[in-house]
Amino acid sequence: MLSPGEELVKRWEREQVCLKERLLEENTEAWQESGSFSGLARVGGVDLSFIKGDDLNACAQLVVLSYPDMQLLYEDSEMVTLTAPYLPGYLAFRECPPLLQVLKRLEGEKPCLMPQVLFVDGNGLFHYREFGLACHLGVLSDLPCVGVAKNLLQVQGVIRSEDHLSQISALKKAGDSFPLAAATGRILGQALKSSDSSSKPVYVSVGHRISLNTAVRLTHSCCRYRVPEPIRQADIRSREYLRRRFPSGPP
Incomplete structure (x- = not known):
């Protein structure tokens, strides 16, 4: 007999499998095919x-910026x-519900905005079962989504090895990147040098309704600093x- 925790994991596994069937890993919008993202x-x-000191109470934040000038x-x-x-x-399963909530409020109150x-602070396909937060949120919101992580998730054979560090050292200018290949050979994402001043890459992966190449180009175009401006502003x-x-801290 499974424990309550084991039952929860099994249920979440089944839900991930069902949601993953709706995942699209290619461009679905005209603006994505433009070299300058015309129409975005x-x-x-x-x-x-x-x-x-509190891992239960949080601020769910949504920002929408103009493109390409990144004004709020x-x-x-x-x-x-x-x-x-x-x-x-x-x-x-922990973070999606409140993020969906703020998206639905915007859709109800100001759909024109x-x-x-959507940029998500986390991984998409670059995940244990190729369905991270950016995929989950993308499928449930039906928005094109890009996952951008600040730290390397060591998964599916991608590790912080000497070879990985050597590849990071070879990133010389903003826009340089290298693929994150699983042990199977499948490309799960790209490590991107997002700004000239940054010594650490960000890790970009498909969330939903966008190709990896487009996700990487768009991430780079939205970076004034290391982290793309939509995520940076949401965090700030x-x-x-x-x-x-x-x-004074927690109440």
């Missing part, structure tokens, strides 16, 4: 920031209480919201 006007970013068009911050436990490989593509604004609400 709104890019979104989402993030969750936690109160220090919309922002929403909402305090949420996470109810699902954290289990490695199943982060989406819905992002045409969520942390500032928490500082204002809880200047």
